[in-house]
Amino acid sequence: MPRFAANLSMMYTEHPFPARFAAASADGFEAVEYLFPYAYEAAALRRLLDEQGLRQVLFNAPPGDWDAGERGTAALPGREAETRAGVERALEYAAALGCPRVHVMAGLVPAGTTAAEAARYRDTYLANLAWAAERAAAAGVDILIEPINHRDMPGYFLHRQAEAHAIVRELGTTALGVQLDLYHCQITEGDLTTTLRRDLPTGRVGHLQIAGVPDRHEPDTGELDIRHLFDVIDELDFEGWIGCEYRPRAGTSEGLGWFDDYRGAHA
Secondary structure (H helix, E strand, O other): OOEEEEEOOOOOOOOOHHHHHHHHHHOOOOEEEOOOOOOOOHHHHHHHHHHHOOEEEEEEOOOOOHHHOOOEOOOOOOOHHHHHHHHHHHHHHHHHHOOOEEEOOEOEOOOOOOHHHHHHHHHHHHHHHHHHHHHHHHHOOEEEEOOOOOOOOOOEOOOOHHHHHHHHHHHOOOOEEEEEEHHHHHHHOOOHHHHHHHHHHHOOEEEEEEOOEOOOOOOOOEOOOHHHHHHHHHHOOOOOEEEEOOOOOOOOHHHOHHHHHHHHHOO
16 A cells, blocks of 8 residues: 655645654654755754654655755766765765665756767766665665656756666666656656656656646646555555655645545545
8 A cells, every 4th residue: 555755845835844743743644855954954854753653754865956946966977976875965964864865856957958969977876876776775865866847857868767767777786776757757758657657667666756747736636646556556556655746736734635535545
């Protein structure tokens, strides 16, 4: 049965960040994810998790200068030292929070990149991921990579599922996996049922995320039949977590009818 983690970067924004843990727990979530933990001491976040009986299941490694528009550095030549220092910092937080997965963002590729330049980006990406996976494996943590659609994040280096799975196969380490966000995948490729049935049995998908398409609101809004997709995920015995990475339309708790319905149907 799918297990859901509240994304505290997008959900419960009607509360200050520290108060979102209690709000998520009160609504029945057993786990949380968010973009970045680094504005807070790891010990403070650990206390919030423990106080609410929550598990931390995912966060991102440092992405470069987020406020300036950077979206990761792992594929960017010349940024290797920064990328690896960021992974080390993320692993320190993962250890403190008991978090089993860290998403490492690739970064943006300029328009007009030549084939030779693209190959250099890919080589840099693979070298950084191999290094990160080795460090993470020693810490008992998995590194995840996520294809992100080019409508929301133009120029993001990794945007198709096949590319992500090819990288994981090429590097050949069980400490590296794919983060499958059904929102991004629907926008870029569609065919979600086939994608789930093809990719979940490989064991390479370490985490799922959901949101309604096209507006990234509650997952039961828009063009996806989310109940059907939950049934497919259940049918495939996915043992990971599903991150609820969406922007509520009007109050987080008020928009959780889909969550309550699912839990009621599977009580």
